[in-house]
Amino acid sequence: MTTRNEQILPLEGTETLAASDILAVENLSISFGGLKALDDLSFAIRDREIFGLIGPNGAGKTTVFNCITQFYKPDQGTVLFGVESERLHRHRAHKVSVGSTDEPQDTEVVNLVGRKVHSIIKLGLVRTFQNVEVIPELSLIDNVLLGGHVDFRATILEQMFRLPRARREEKQYRAQALEVLEFLKIDHLKDELASGQPYGVLKKLEMARTLMANPRLIILDEPAAGLNDSETEDLAQTIREIRDRYHCAILLVEHDMRLVMGVCERICAISFGRFLALGTPEEIQENPDVQEAYLGEQESDQEGAQK
Amino acid sequence: MSKNSRITMLNLGSIMKNSHVHYIIFGLVLCLFPMMTSAGGMKNSTLSTLAFVLIFSIVALGLNLLLGYSGLISLGTAGFMGLGSYIAAYVQDDLGLGFWVAVLLAIAIPTLIGLLVGIISLRVSGIYLAIATLCIAEILAKTFEQAEWFTHGTAGKQSKYPTIFGMPMDRSSMFVVCAIVLVLVMMLTYNIVNGQLGRALHAMRSSEVAAQAMGVNVLKYKLFAFSVATLYAGLAGGLYLFFLRSSYPSTWNLFLSLNLIAMVVVGGLRSILGTVAGAFVIFAFPELVLKKLPVIGDASGLPYVFSGVMIILVIMFFPQGLKGLADLGVTTIKTVFSRKKVTS
Ligand SMILES: Nc1ncnc2c1ncn2[C@@H]1O[C@H](COP(=O)(O)OP(=O)(O)OP(=O)(O)O)[C@@H](O)[C@H]1O
Ligand SMILES: [Mg+2]
Numbered sequence: 001m002t003t004r005n006e007q008i009l010p011l012e013g014t015e016t017l018a019a020s021d022i023l024a025v026e027n028l029s030i031s032f033g034g035l036k037a038l039d040d041l042s043f044a045i046r047d048r049e050i051f052g053l054i055g056p057n058g059a060g061k062t063t064v065f066n067c068i069t070q071f072y073k074p075d076q077g078t079v080l081f082g083v084e085s086e087r088l089h090r091h092r093a094h095k096v097s098v099g100s101t102d103e104p105q106d107t108e109v110v111n112l113v114g115r116k117v118h119s120i121i122k123l124g125l126v127r128t129f130q131n132v133e134v135i136p137e138l139s140l141i142d143n144v145l146l147g148g149h150v151d152f153r154a155t156i157l158e159q160m161f162r163l164p165r166a167r168r169e170e171k172q173y174r175a176q177a178l179e180v181l182e183f184l185k186i187d188h189l190k191d192e193l194a195s196g197q198p199y200g201v202l203k204k205l206e207m208a209r210t211l212m213a214n215p216r217l218i219i220l221d222e223p224a225a226g227l228n229d230s231e232t233e234d235l236a237q238t239i240r241e242i243r244d245r246y247h248c249a250i251l252l253v254e255h256d257m258r259l260v261m262g263v264c265e266r267i268c269a270i271s272f273g274r275f276l277a278l279g280t281p282e283e284i285q286e287n288p289d290v291q292e293a294y295l296g297e298q299e300s301d302q303e304g305a306q307k
Numbered sequence: 308m309s310k311n312s313r314i315t316m317l318n319l320g321s322i323m324k325n326s327h328v329h330y331i332i333f334g335l336v337l338c339l340f341p342m343m344t345s346a347g348g349m350k351n352s353t354l355s356t357l358a359f360v361l362i363f364s365i366v367a368l369g370l371n372l373l374l375g376y377s378g379l380i381s382l383g384t385a386g387f388m389g390l391g392s393y394i395a396a397y398v399q400d401d402l403g404l405g406f407w408v409a410v411l412l413a414i415a416i417p418t419l420i421g422l423l424v425g426i427i428s429l430r431v432s433g434i435y436l437a438i439a440t441l442c443i444a445e446i447l448a449k450t451f452e453q454a455e456w457f458t459h460g461t462a463g464k465q466s467k468y469p470t471i472f473g474m475p476m477d478r479s480s481m482f483v484v485c486a487i488v489l490v491l492v493m494m495l496t497y498n499i500v501n502g503q504l505g506r507a508l509h510a511m512r513s514s515e516v517a518a519q520a521m522g523v524n525v526l527k528y529k530l531f532a533f534s535v536a537t538l539y540a541g542l543a544g545g546l547y548l549f550f551l552r553s554s555y556p557s558t559w560n561l562f563l564s565l566n567l568i569a570m571v572v573v574g575g576l577r578s579i580l581g582t583v584a585g586a587f588v589i590f591a592f593p594e595l596v597l598k599k600l601p602v603i604g605d606a607s608g609l610p611y612v613f614s615g616v617m618i619i620l621v622i623m624f625f626p627q628g629l630k631g632l633a634d635l636g637v638t639t640i641k642t643v644f645s646r647k648k649v650t651s
Contacts, residue, residue, distance in 0.1 A: 069520065121522040133517035135509050137577070145503065146510055150522035152503045156531060159502050160495060170502060209521065 017080045017109045022047040022217055022249050023125075028067055028077035037063045038074070038273040045217070047082070050243055050250045052264035054257075054284075056293055060273040061253040062130055065219050069127050070117045079112040083123045084216070091122045091150070122150050124216035128206040128223065130253075136195030140186065143194050143205055144177040147212030173212075180208045183245070184238065199226045207238070211246060218242070220252040224259050232256060236263045261285065269293070326579075327494050333580075334490035337361070341479035354482060356594045358550050361485040362543050364586040367570040368496050368579065369539030374568065375576035376500055377532040378512030379429075380437045382564050386444030387417045387537045389451055389559030391544025393458050396466040396554060406469035406549075413545030414538055421537025422530065429529045444564060451556035463555040466548055481550045488546060492539060493579050499535065500577070508532060562611060566590070569614040573621050575630025584629045589614055 017024050024044040030037050037060045045051045053061050066072040068079050085108050112120060120126075126147070134143050151173065152159075154166035181187040184204045189197065194205060203223060210218050223239070224232045236259055243250055254260045260267060261281040269276040269284055271293040277284055284290055322328055340357055343349040366388055373379045391413040398409040428439035451458045458464050468476040476484065499505055507528050510518035518525055548554050566589055574585020593610040603609065625631050 071516065071519075116524075117519040118522050118524045121520065127520055129516065129520075133514040133520075135506075135513045135517070137513060138506060138509050142506055142509075146506050146517075146521045146523075149503065149507060154503075156504065159504050160498055162498050162502075166502065213521075 017082055018044065020046045022049075022082045023068070023251070024078075024080040025064065025068065026078045026080065028064070028074050028079070030063060030067060030072055030074045030076075036273055038067065041077075041270060041273065041275050043268045043275065043278055045249055045251055046266075047216075048243060048247060048249050049266065050239060050252070050264050052260045052267040052281075053251060053253045053270065054255075054260055054267055055270040055276070056296070059270050059293075061270065062221055063273070064270075065127060065221055065253065068112060068219065069120050069125065070112060070115055074113060077113070080109050081112050081123060081125060081217070082107045082109055087122075087124055121213050121215075124214065124248075125219070126210040126213045126215045126217075127219035128203075128210060128221055130221040130225070132199070132202045132206050134194045134202055134205050134209075136193065139191050139193055140197075140201075140205055140208075141174065141177050141181060141190040144180055144208045144212050145173055147209035148173045148176065150213070177208075177212055180211045183211070183241075184208050200228075200231045203227065203235075204238075207242070211242065215246065215248050217249045217251060220250065220254075222253055222255065224254055224256045232259055235259065239263050326497050329580075330490050330493040330497070333493075333583075334486050337486040337489075338483055341482045345479060351478065353595065354478065355550075356591050358478075358482045358485050359547075360583075360587050360591050361482075361489045362546050362550065363567065363570060363590050364583040365489055365492050365543040365546070366540050367567050367574070367582045367586050368492055369536035370567050371571045371574075371576065371578075371582050372496065372499065372508070372539075373532050373536045374571050375578075376505065376508040376512060377529065379432070379529060379532060381440040381533070381536060382437050382561065383424075383440035383444035383447075384536070384540050384567050385559045385561070385563035386447035387421060387540035388544040388547065388563070389554065389556070390417045390420070390447055391541035392548040392554040392559075393451065393464060393544075394541075395545035395548045396464045397457055399469060400466050406471050409469070410542070410545050413548075414541045417541030417544070418534055418538045421540075422534050425530045425533040429526060429533060441561070444559075444561065448556060448559060451559060458554070458556065461556055463553050464548075466552045466554070468552060469549050476549070478550075485546055485550060488542065489583075492542070493583075496579055500579075504528075504531070566610075566614050569618050573617050573628050575628030578628070578630035581628055581630030581633070588629070589617065 021044045024042075026042050028038050028041045041060075041064065043053075053064060055061050063072065067074045067077075085106060088108055088110075110123065112123070112125075135146065138146075152169055154163070154169050157163075159166040178187060178190060181190050184207065186201055186204050186208070189201065194202065197205070203226070207218075207220070207223070220239075224235055227235060239250060239252070240263065242248070252260075252264070261284075264281060266279060267281055267284045268278045269287070269290045271289075276289045276293060277287040279287070337357075340349060340354055344351060344354045366384060370381065370384055373381055394416055395409045395413040398404050398412050399406065402408075424440070424443050428436055428443075431439065452461055454460075468481060470476065471484065474480070500508070507518065507523045510521065510523055511525050511528050515525055518528075570585040570589045571582060572585070573588055574583065575581030593613050597609055597613060598604045606612075621628050627634070
């Protein structure tokens with residue numbers, strides 16, 4: 001890895017994040033039973049970067065995502081994330097009063113480990129799932145509105161009685177959700193139920209839902225799985241457009257190497273839960289460790305096919 | 308057509324599409340029944356049966372919120388409804404605090420207990436939640452039998468029609484009260500399920516991981532659904548007492564809870580009007596039709612057999628219940644008409 005001469009900001013507690021980084025995974029380990037799914041894994045993602053995480057089947061990619069978003073509690077390690085102070089205070093002011101009287105900084109670094117799963121999106125980090133998780137009984141636009149859940153300020157009672165704030169928010173976010181659907185070119189389906197929609201639409205719908213949260217980092221788990229060639233090309237374009245329009249970083253896991261190499265600025269390769277290499281697409285392609293890991297997979301695939 | 312009248316037509320069109328308006332019209336139609344009865348067009352016993360349909364619809368709507376929207380099960384609904392009925396009687400007759408305090412407490416106390424039960428039991432789900440709620444209902448049922456000072460035990464608690472706004476109630480006016488409350492509950496339920504609250508409940512049922520990733524605090528929304536369901540049950544229990552003017556421990560058993568589930572399933576999960584229709588089929592059909600049949604009409608367990616058969620039929624042939632059946636009817640009519648247009 002290249003050593004970067006960067007200014008390190010002193011931030012909340014002892015946690016630090018290089019100034020250009022938005023997420024840093026440090027010494028992450030988790031095991032299931034005897035299996036070490038992640039073993040002392042570290043990497044960092046820069047702000048507004050399109051970053052790929054690759055590895056053979058079962059390498060632990062989805063497990064990394066689950067450890068970042070706190071669906072799994074890692075046995076060891078930290079996940080540092082840079083949050084705009086403004087966003088942090090907005091959500092804090094809503095719930096608990098801010099204890100410190102420190103000058104608000106532009107970005108604060110928080111450790112995600114140990115936080116509640118449902119609190120992660122409030123920090124501006126939102127994900128999709130390897131097996132699309134949309135709500136079939138809701139229309140497309142209602143699915144997207146779910147992504148704005150934490151932005152609704154109207155209390156339960158205000159919503160039950162449709163008081164002015166609840167009505168205003170519903171209208172405001174519905175318009176925003178429509179914009180997102182338009183951006184992803186599925187707005188003509190907005191009132192259709194999600195159930196029965198083709199896979200390509202569902203994948204887009206899941207992305208639309210993440211955009212509703214005004215994210216700083218989007219995590220996509222195999223966004224191209226199940227898509228045909230033209231849809232995959234379309235997806236590469238969409239990923240770039242999302243980054244440019246929403247000014248967010250994108251972390252993606254993908255097996256489609258053409259997509260990964262074409263769209264990612266940097267890539268981290270892992271195998272059996274361990275770090276292999278990190279670099280530009282060219283560097284990764286030429287890396288002997290990576291080649292070996294994938295070669296091993298191909299051989300075992302062939303063996304499997306012969307049996 | 309002048310511009311003005313076209314605008315009023317448009318407004319009228321959008322008003323007629325508004326579900327709240329549908330519910331109000333439904334309520335107004337209901338209010339015709341007491342008039343029919345006093346004019347001799349309907350038997351008093353029939354009016355009573357319909358009143359119970361309205362009351363059970365209220366509970367079933369809460370259960371639909373739980374079962375249909377949130378994917379949670381409760382076998383304790385009857386217990387909370389019974390609690391509401393006894394509190395209403397105790398506050399109105401023993402404490403003499405009048406209708407409003409009685410209704411308020413019949414709502415508040417079951418809701419609070421439901422909230423406590425929820426905090427403890429909603430960490431488990433599926434079969435465990437069913438067992439936990441069943442236990443609560445059994446505890447309540449035992450209490451209804453034993454706490455003589457409160458419930459008058461197995462002899463049953465007797466009460467009288469309330470006085471509302473200085474007006475002494477009777478059978479007909481209590482029916483109207485039930486209709487008004489049902490319409491309000493339908494409107495409230497509509498608001499819940501058609502906004503961000505409803506979306507959160509949907510997400511929680513359909514994909515808990517997606518719900519959590521989108522920031523839905525699953526435990527909070529489970530508690531919310533559970534509290535609303537107990538609130539409706541307490542309210543309906545109070546109305547039950549004020550309409551029937553008595554309450555017996557044997558009423559609030561597991562069979563009633565199961566029958567309430569049957570109303571939701573038969574009416575259609577996640578349908579408001581369907582739930583009311585389900586309550587009618589499950590409660591009124593055996594009372595008004597089956598019991599009048601020769602030979603089998605006298606069999607004692609007939610309503611239970613009927614509920615069981617209906618549930619099986621619906622699950623096997625119409626998973627969407629009466630709501631699905633109605634939708635099917637509407638689409639068939641529409642296609643028939645559009646085909647006619649094409650051919651003509
Ligand atoms: N909840 C769990 N319980 C037990 N084992 C798990 C769990 N989650 C993941 N694993 C194991 O951890 C390893 C890594 O799995 P993971 O799903 O992260 O792989 P992946 O890189 O996403 O693979 P794929 O490309 O097939 O999606 C696998 O061996 C898997 O069986
Ligand atoms: Mg995976």
